[in-house]
Structures are given as structure tokens and as C-alpha cells.
Amino acid sequence: MSEKxxxxxxxxxxxxxxxxxxxxxxxxxxxDVLLVHSSLSSIGWVCGGPQAVIEALLGALGEExxxxxxxxxxxxxxxxxxxxxxxxxxxxxxxxxxxxxxxxDVTPTRGMGRIAELFRxxxxxxxxxxxxxxxxANGRQADAIVSGHPLTPQFGADSPLGKMYGMGAKVLLLGxxxxxxxxxxxxxxxxxxxxxxxxxxxxxxxxxxVWRWFEDFAYDxxxxxxxxxxxxxxxxxxxxxxxxxxxxxxxxxxxxxxxAEWMAVNRRKKRNGT
Numbered sequence: 310m311s312e313k314x315x316x317x318x319x320x321x322x323x324x325x326x327x328x329x330x331x332x333x334x335x336x337x338x339x340x341d342v343l344l345v346h347s348s349l350s351s352i353g354w355v356c357g358g359p360q361a362v363i364e365a366l367l368g369a370l371g372e373e374x375x376x377x378x379x380x381x382x383x384x385x386x387x388x389x390x391x392x393x394x395x396x397x398x399x400x401x402x403x404x405x406x407x408x409x410x411x412x413x414d415v416t417p418t419r420g421m422g423r424i425a426e427l428f429r430x431x432x433x434x435x436x437x438x439x440x441x442x443x444x445x446a447n448g449r450q451a452d453a454i455v456s457g458h459p460l461t462p463q464f465g466a467d468s469p470l471g472k473m474y475g476m477g478a479k480v481l482l483l484g485x486x487x488x489x490x491x492x493x494x495x496x497x498x499x500x501x502x503x504x505x506x507x508x509x510x511x512x513x514x515x516x517x518x519v520w521r522w523f524e525d526f527a528y529d530x531x532x533x534x535x536x537x538x539x540x541x542x543x544x545x546x547x548x549x550x551x552x553x554x555x556x557x558x559x560x561x562x563x564x565x566x567x568x569a570e571w572m573a574v575n576r577r578k579k580r581n582g583t
């Protein structure tokens with residue numbers, strides 16, 4: 310959506326103060342650990358753009374709170390799997406050899422949106438070290454959340470997702486749907502029959518750039534939208550507007566537990582063709 314389109318569908322500029330008030334009405338509280346997935350254009354024309362959104366979120370959480378956003382880098386992966394766009398097969402060896410090592414301080418996000426990309430560089434923000442599935446955090450629990458992110462499983466119990474699960478974190482879908490709810494990946498790691506796959510990324514080991522192959526779960530978000538819709542019958546989901554964005558706020562642990570239960574039943578049915 311172009312900025313012109315956003316301006317035309319906005320009644321009045323959305324300010325930091327208005328967003329902070331909307332967040333509080335929705336149920337965001339001072340001291341929360343809050344995992345946010347966001348879309349800037351959905352909010353309307355924001356007076357101050359992504360900076361204003363981040364300031365509103367941090368303001369609502371206060372000094373004791375912690376703001377977290379995914380900072381994923383899907384292009385730090387095996388080029389043999391790239392589809393959007395694919396690259397010629399003869400390029401792969403060059404990519405394996407020359408793609409730069411993931412650097413938490415430098416490597417940009419991919420497909421996370423303008424808010425998450427600015428948050429990556431925001432003063433005080435810390436970033437985990439996973440080359441494909443990093444998270445950024447800012448606030449009291451930031452270091453605890455992002456430290457020691459294992460290469461595999463990237464969304465497991467020892468990942469930032471697993472740590473937030475144990476902290477009683479909340480999830481805010483700010484103008485986006487359940488299909489981007491990263492927390493559901495944590496539920497996938499609990500499935501006894503979860504398939505695995507070979508992955509690769511350029512990383513730095515012992516001060517040197519290397520291409521590292523590793524095995525992880527074959528994560529699949531295709532059913533996340535359905536999981537979220539059905540979850541609303543069992544889990545308390547607060548709904549409201551932040552600016553003009555339709556938002557959902559819910560407890561991460563409750564959502565992950567529901568998703569794990571749902572996947573155990575419904576993915577088995579899908580495998581069995583029933």
C-alpha cells in the first residue's frame with residue numbers, strides 16, 4: 310500500500326499518545342513482556358512513522374516492561390530452497406562460499422516490516438544470534454530473552470520464544486493476522502512426529518566466516534490462521550484498535566498450549582488423510 314493510499318484512508322493523524330492510550334485500553338500493561346508482530350500501514354497515517362509506534366509501545370510497557378519483535382532473516386538460508394525469487398542453480402556454490410556471515414549488529418531483517426526493522430537499531434535494543442530466526446528485545450528482560458539462542462531448534466524451549474513462554478509474555482498482533490504468529494512455532498517443537506530438514510546459513514565461528522549446515526524441524530505456518538481462529542473459542546483474546554489497526558492481544562503460554570494440542574490432533578488427521 311502506498312503512503313498516498315494510507316493518507317486517503319486515514320481520518321486524522323495517528324499520534325504516539327493516541328496509540329499509547331489504545332494499547333492500554335486493549336490490555337497492554339506496564340511491566341509486560343510483549344511480543345509484537347506489526348504492520349505500519351494498517352495503523353493509518355502515523356505522525357512519526359515507525360519511530361512513533363515504537364515509542365508508544367515502549368511507553369505503554371514502562372521501565373519494567375520488555376518489548377520483543379521477530380528479526381528474522383530468511384535470506385540467510387540455503388539458496389536451493391529460495392522461491393521468491395529462485396536463483397539459478399549454478400549460483401549456489403558462489404552463495405555458499407561468498408554470502409557474508411550473519412551479524413546481529415548489521416544484518417537487516419527480511420519481510421518483518423518497517424517497525425521491526427527500525428526496532429532492530431533502536432537505542433537499547435538487543436538481538437539474538439540466530440542467523441535465520443533472531444529476535445530483538447528492549448527493556449528489563451531483554452538480555453535474558455535474546456542470550457544463548459541455539460542454532461537448533463531455532464524455535465525451541467531454549468530459544469527466545471521458549472524463554473518468553475516461561476515469563477508469562479503476551480502476544481500483540483498489531484494489524485496482522487495469526488498467520489504470522491511466531492509463537493505457534495514453539496508448539497511445533499513439541500510434536501513427537503514433527504519432520505526435520507537440513508538447513509544452512511553463513512555464520513561466524515571462531516572469528517571466521519563459514520557456511521554451516523544443521524538439522525532443524527521443518528516448520529510449517531500454513532495452518533496458523535486456522536489455529537488462531539479456532540483458538541479464540543478457548544483462549545481469551547482481547548480485540549481492539551490501535552490507531553486504525555485491528556489488533557489481538559493474548560497470553561503466549563495459553564496460545565502455545567492450545568496450538569500444540571490442536572496440531573497433535575489435526576496434523577495427524579492430515580497425514581492420515583482423514
